[in-house]
Amino acid sequence: MPTACRYRNLVSSPQNIPVPQQARGIIDRYRAFLPVSDATPIIALGEGNTPLIHSPRLSEMVGRDCDVFIKYEGLNPTGSFKDRGMTVAVSKAMEHKARALICASTGNTSASAAAYAARAGIPAVVILPAGKIASGKLVQAVAYGARIVAIDGNFDDALRLVRELGSGGDFAVVNSINPDRIAGQKTAAYEIVDALGDAPRLHILPVGNAGNVTAYWAGYRDYAQAGKATQTPVMLGFQAAGSAPIFYDKVIEHPETIASAIRIGNPASWKSARAAFEESAGAVDIVRDEQILEAQSWLARSEGIFVEPASAASIAGLFKCCRETDARYSLKNIAAGSRIVCTVTGHGLKDPDPFLDRLAELKPVPARIDDILEVIDLSSEQLS
Numbered sequence: 001m002p003t004a005c006r007y008r009n010l011v012s013s014p015q016n017i018p019v020p021q022q023a024r025g026i027i028d029r030y031r032a033f034l035p036v037s038d039a040t041p042i043i044a045l046g047e048g049n050t051p052l053i054h055s056p057r058l059s060e061m062v063g064r065d066c067d068v069f070i071k072y073e074g075l076n077p078t079g080s081f082k083d084r085g086m087t088v089a090v091s092k093a094m095e096h097k098a099r100a101l102i103c104a105s106t107g108n109t110s111a112s113a114a115a116y117a118a119r120a121g122i123p124a125v126v127i128l129p130a131g132k133i134a135s136g137k138l139v140q141a142v143a144y145g146a147r148i149v150a151i152d153g154n155f156d157d158a159l160r161l162v163r164e165l166g167s168g169g170d171f172a173v174v175n176s177i178n179p180d181r182i183a184g185q186k187t188a189a190y191e192i193v194d195a196l197g198d199a200p201r202l203h204i205l206p207v208g209n210a211g212n213v214t215a216y217w218a219g220y221r222d223y224a225q226a227g228k229a230t231q232t233p234v235m236l237g238f239q240a241a242g243s244a245p246i247f248y249d250k251v252i253e254h255p256e257t258i259a260s261a262i263r264i265g266n267p268a269s270w271k272s273a274r275a276a277f278e279e280s281a282g283a284v285d286i287v288r289d290e291q292i293l294e295a296q297s298w299l300a301r302s303e304g305i306f307v308e309p310a311s312a313a314s315i316a317g318l319f320k321c322c323r324e325t326d327a328r329y330s331l332k333n334i335a336a337g338s339r340i341v342c343t344v345t346g347h348g349l350k351d352p353d354p355f356l357d358r359l360a361e362l363k364p365v366p367a368r369i370d371d372i373l374e375v376i377d378l379s380s381e382q383l384s
């Protein structure tokens with residue numbers, strides 16, 4: 001195929017300039033698995049192709065020659081995994097001549113919807129729970145020019161209102177209740193199998209509205225059916241203890257957690273997530289806020305990977321499976337030499353609040369070497 005035709009519509013490259021491999025989005029790379037056709041105008045920002053980082057420390061902690069990998073979704077264009085689904089949802093919305101997009105959000109969906117709407121040249125309306133959105137995410141939605149409405153209510157209220165507004169036909173809803181979002185998010189599973197040569201034995205991820213666990217499970221099944229993987233993984237999801245409707249099997253009217261992205265009491269994809277856990281012989285479990293923050297800090301300081309609190313729920317979950325006897329899933333169930341993937345869903349800069357207190361402690365000193373060395377205070381033991 002000549003270059004001009006092959007790269008039509010992609011990342012808005014001038015038609016005669018090829019787009020480098022790493023700048024191509026998920027639709028271009030996984031077109032055969034996605035609900036797009038030649039009639040679909042592709043709205044892309046080069047999403048996906050995120051790093052799958054081996055963690056020697058987590059591997060050692062699990063032991064028995066297992067290998068742990070971290071799928072770092074914070075490196076998508078707007079800093080979260082939502083971009084994978086959004087490129088498909090917005091491309092399809094444009095194919096159907098949508099005039100505006102709408103979503104409810106705990107933050108990341110709004111940032112992603114706003115960016116892809118800007119790219120498509122149509123308005124995005126985002127409905128957010130007032131006072132509950134991490135600053136980095138709200139700033140993104142403002143920067144991309146979204147019309148932002150804060151409501152006196154939580155995410156579940158916002159999603160209910162969005163469903164109602166979407167049914168009128170004026171807005172294309174781009175929450176994960178839109179199947180095009182799930183289709184796009186499946187590509188993270190494809191990438192993992194492509195990188196490892198097969199599916200991992202165990203996959204761990206945070207659960208909020210439960211679209212992502214649904215998408216990963218569908219993606220792994222697609223690849224097994226297509227003969228690209230010999231197995232599907234056990235799916236293990238972690239909810240925050242104060243926002244754990246699937247774990248407790250009941251709607252939580254007033255969900256609470258420091259991990260605002262997963263502060264959800266009535267997940268839209270509850271049933272499909274439950275099916276993913278059951279069919280994969282996995283489980284849904286909970287982690288407390290202090291465990292989430294400990295894992296977030298540990299990951300930044302020990303592995304150089306800075307993620308937002310909700311994302312750290314998967315790492316906190318792995319710690320729980322290793323350390324605690326009340327974990328719903330025991331790592332003893334997996335064979336020696338197994339591969340484990342933890343998805344970390346969003347970038348740490350989106351929610352810097354847990355670290356801002358430490359910044360406040362930063363007092364200036366005179367610009368002299370002696371004063372600087374005194375503040376650094378590295379003991380000889382630390383230096384060696």
Ligand code: F0G
Pocket residue numbers: 080082104105106107108109110176206207208209210211212213261262308310311345346
């Ligand atoms: N991690 C992050 C960083 C998220 O933003 C979300 C969801 C999840 C995990 C959970 O994924 O909902 O598919 O189970 N954020 C949504 C939003 C709800 O509005 O941005 P899920």
